Every structure is written in structure tokens, then in C-alpha cells.
Amino acid sequence: MEFFYAIEGKMFIRDRYYKVYIKEEELWLGRIGRQLYGMKQLSGKSIVLNILFSLFRRVWIVPRGKKREKELDAIFSGKLFLKKKGNVIIRFDEINDVTINELQSLHTWDENGGTLTLKLVDGKEIQLILEAKTSLNHVEAIFHQIPVKRIDYWW
Known part of the structure; x- marks a missing residue:
């Protein structure tokens, strides 16, 4: 089964x-967890906070995410x-329009591979921030029966 990872950014x-x-x-979107920015923000602020967050992430966040991912698989x-x-x-058939923006999203501190925007029939719009290692050509090929618009600008 094919898959890729994405973040749905919330304000x-x-x-x-x-x-x-x-x-x-x-498309089945299985929530593994929530994104914690933390690492890059805390590393410059305080070495103590950075160490505590790294421990918390290693002991609590990563094992829970891996367990949930195995359950979903x-x-x-x-x-x-x-x-x-x-x-x-x-x-x-619920998707009207697909847009892939090749520029990195400014929503996250981490590197990313751009955004995938799905406009649904009911007017709802879902914007997913793709991981840096995700191939945009591969994502575009998924929607072979839906016209995909590729852009390289923010607005």
C-alpha cells in the first residue's frame, strides 16, 4: 500500500x-499525532529546555506515534x-480541484516539500504540508483522473 506523510496546519x-x-x-488520512515544533525553537533558547524536550519526545511522543502507525497499518x-x-x-469523486504548491510552506519551522490543497465538492478545502522527502511528481500521479494544478508562488 502506498503512503506519504503530511501535516494539516491549523491556526x-x-x-x-x-x-x-x-x-x-x-485517500485515507490516518492521524498519527500532533506536530510539535519545539526542537528548532527551543534549541537556541535554552540548553536545559532542549534536553528536556528531547527526552520527552524520545520517551513519550515517538513511541506513541509508532504504535499508532502500526495499528493503522x-x-x-x-x-x-x-x-x-x-x-x-x-x-x-469528492475532490473538485487539486493544487500542488512547490514552494515550502511558512507554517512550519521544519523543511517541507510544499503543500497539497484539496478542494472538495462541498466547498471544504484541506491543505496538507508535505514532508521534504515526498516526491511531488508521485503525489501528482495519484490524482490521475483529476486535473492537478502546480504552482510555485505563495498567493
Whole structure:
């Protein structure tokens, strides 16, 4: 099963970190956790805070995310997938427009591979920030039956 990782950036609440599975005619967004910026912000501020955050991340955040990811990898039923909190299934026929922005998003401190914007039939818009290692050509090929617009500007 193909997949890639993405972050759904939120303005007033914590971001959501997804593992996006590509099924036949659907995208399954499995929430692994929430994004914590922390590392680059704290490293310049205080060495003590940096060490504490690194320990917290290594002991608590990473093991929980890996456990949740293994659970999601074992699910093959859409109903079971949706029972997990934060998971979403988007059918390709619900998508009107796909836009891939090749420029890095300014939402995160970490490097990223640009953004993927999905405009749905009901007017909702989902913007996903792609990991730096994600191939934009591969993401574009996923939506072979939907026209994909590639841009390289922020507005």
C-alpha cells in the first residue's frame, strides 16, 4: 500500500500529523499525532529546555506515534479506520480541484516539500504540508483522473 506523510496546519489549535494511505479510489488520512515544533525553537533558547524536550519526545511522543502507525497499518476496513479518532477518508469523486504548491510552506519551522490543497465538492478545502522527502511528481500521479494544478508562488 502506498503512503506519504503530511501535516494539516491549523491556526489556533495544534497541527495534525497524518500518514496518508492511497487506496483504489480513496485517500485515507490516518492521524498519527500532533506536530510539535519545539526542537528548532527551543534549541537556541535554552540548553536545559532542549534536553528536556528531547527526552520527552524520545520517551513519550515517538513511541506513541509508532504504535499508532502500526495499528493503522493493520486496518483494511474503512469502518474500522474511521472509528479511530482524527482519521478521515476522502473519495476521489469528492475532490473538485487539486493544487500542488512547490514552494515550502511558512507554517512550519521544519523543511517541507510544499503543500497539497484539496478542494472538495462541498466547498471544504484541506491543505496538507508535505514532508521534504515526498516526491511531488508521485503525489501528482495519484490524482490521475483529476486535473492537478502546480504552482510555485505563495498567493
